[in-house]
Amino acid sequence: MPLQSTNPLTGKVTRQFDEFTPEQTAAAVREVAGGYATWKTTDFAYRAECLLSLAQVLRARADEFAALMAEEMGKPVTFGRAEVLKCAAVCDYYARNGQAMLASMPVSGSGQEAYVDFAPMGTVLAVMPWNFPFWQVLRVAAPTLMAGNTVVLKHASNVPQCALAIESAFRESAFPDNVFRTLLIGARQVEAVLDHDSVIGVSLTGSEGAGSKVASAAGARLKKCVMELGGSDPFVVLADADLDKAARVGAISRCGNAGQTCIAAKRFIVMDEVFDAFVEALSREMDKLTMGDPMAEDTVVGPMSSTGLRADLHDQVERCKAAGGKVVKGGVLPEGDGAFYPLSIIVDAPFDADVCHEELFGPVALVFRATDEDQAVAMANDTPFGLGGSVWTGDGERGLAFARRIEAGAVVVNGQVRSDPLLPFGGIKRSGFGRELSAFGIREFVNVKSVIRD
Known part of the structure; x- marks a missing residue:
């Protein structure tokens, strides 16, 4: 089934894309899993350099990406431009603070030499919505990549151009080509992606119904998930x-x-x-x-x-x-x-x-x-x-x-509810679980590991 862009101002289909076949999806996931083997060994300074490079690309292409959002989901360009700049800011934030957030923590008082380390674990699947088609992706990808994991993106089916544009920004930046990939797939292929041993978890932003289905699929495979769902x-x-x-x-x-x-x-x-x-x-x-x-x-x-x-x-x-x-x-x-x-x-x-x-x-x-x-x-x-x-x-x-x-x-x-890289973001009850952003977000998909020397 093709994925298509429909301009909500005119109701006209502007672009169509063939959905990845299961074989194409599996190949893309394997590519990013292979990238993890090298990416996890890179130091924080190099990862920060890649994030800062991506921030530069986002700023340079902000007008282009804002126009794309206007075409695909109707966001006014002024707000689309601000969204892209916010994405650049979250890249800057984790480039500058990620290493400290994931630094080994000595534990005293146990009578032994002990540390808590934070180690990458593999590839994270990001299942993202259309309403903030750049911000939702980057607020997951920036900390996940800074932590040493890799990312595959299943974006909303009505914003395929935004999904591909995000991948193009990664390719234009200093990031290696095999640490972030967009999967042009519908919801029916999500479980197949979760079946890959290299995919260690999923972060979803979306509806309560979508979250319930994906969380159930992740739970059946004993894989970690973060769910940011609806609100009232x-x-x-x-x-x-x-x-x-x-x-x-x-x-x-x-x-x-x-x-x-x-x-x-x-x-x-x-x-x-x-x-x-x-x-x-x-x-x-x-x-x-x-x-x-x-x-x-x-x-x-x-x-x-x-x-x-x-x-x-x-x-x-x-x-x-x-x-x-x-x-x-x-x-x-x-x-x-x-x-x-x-x-x-x-x-x-x-x-x-x-x-x-x-x-x-x-x-x-x-x-x-x-x-x-x-x-x-x-x-x-x-x-x-x-x-x-x-x-x-x-x-x-x-x-x-x-x-x-x-x-x-x-x-x-006395203010508007908003997300801020400095503060944890997420909900309770049927609004989901887990947190994005801040130090809490970057530690969601890492191995919190005790290291002890007797």
């Missing part, structure tokens, strides 16, 4: 919050990338006394976000990645309405070309409605009322997900105390 992040607005700032950040957090972000603000939980004022402010801020052609420099919100995903989102909106929710902005399926969906706000949907506990992967904000902090905490935690969240308040200490009560992998006080 609470955005809690306390009565003393700066409503204008909260609404401004909330609008871009909900609608940036056309709302197709796992850590987007999705459930707005607002104190009753400021509820109406916040909804009005959020609507005003949404009106300021320019929607249109993702190739235009002033576009903030492009089309969704496909009309199919847009239809799924609209079905959720209709179910919210049927349950009693009131659409106060948007919510109407548009006519014409492009997989656009209007920036939308729904209020007063019953909190116990099934749809209110699903992830809405598009520019639709559900806004709920809370009467006090305890109820707000309970509502924030009443979700099968636990990826991120934020709380807005004029009292920083109050905000920190509130944040520590939220069940999620990351909570931000």
Whole structure:
């Protein structure tokens, strides 16, 4: 079955690629496994040199790659360019800090000479999504390669050009050709890749359903996995919050990338006394976000990645309405070309409605009322997900105390949830397990090894 690029602005197929045959896939995996035999013996200085070289390539080709993202999945070029530069930054980060993160750690107090070492293990399979087609890949690949492992990429089937462009960046850099490869395969070949003895684990970013299937396949083969799955992040607005700032950040957090972000603000939980004022402010801020052609420099919100995903989102909106929710902005399926969906706000949907506990992967904000902090905490935690969240308040200490009560992998006080190379990133509950980024991320696919001399 061919993999194809469909421009979400026009709905037209722009490129098609033949899927790798099983034999081609096996050959590519063997090539990267062979590369590991040499790569694992390289020193950190050489690996850092390769990462810094890759960062240079990414910066030089940022405009090209941003245009590719706009064509394949609708990301506005301004944001695509920023994504590529963030990829370069994560390469820089691990080039400069990876050696210290993986340095042998002496252990005292045992009465013997003992160390904890961190050793590479083999080839890691990266199963990546389309919504951040460069960043998701590089935030896995950079630490994995710095640790001395090699990587094979199974990218989302709708962004094959981005997948091949990433490989081309590696080939243009100082990296050897056989330490990173893109596999042009669909989901049906993932288990066959995991069957290779050289593949020691899998890192997946994607939907809850995809994560469940791949984690099950990895578990059956006793292979390590890291899962970064969906989210339904609470955005809690306390009565003393700066409503204008909260609404401004909330609008871009909900609608940036056309709302197709796992850590987007999705459930707005607002104190009753400021509820109406916040909804009005959020609507005003949404009106300021320019929607249109993702190739235009002033576009903030492009089309969704496909009309199919847009239809799924609209079905959720209709179910919210049927349950009693009131659409106060948007919510109407548009006519014409492009997989656009209007920036939308729904209020007063019953909190116990099934749809209110699903992830809405598009520019639709559900806004709920809370009467006090305890109820707000309970509502924030009443979700099968636990990826991120934020709380807005004029009292920083109050905000920190509130944040520590939220069940999620990351909570931000008076700011937008985001990933940062310095901090671990990942979720709990059905948002997944394991961590990416920081020292925690680079140690996910290494042998944590005790070395003792009596």
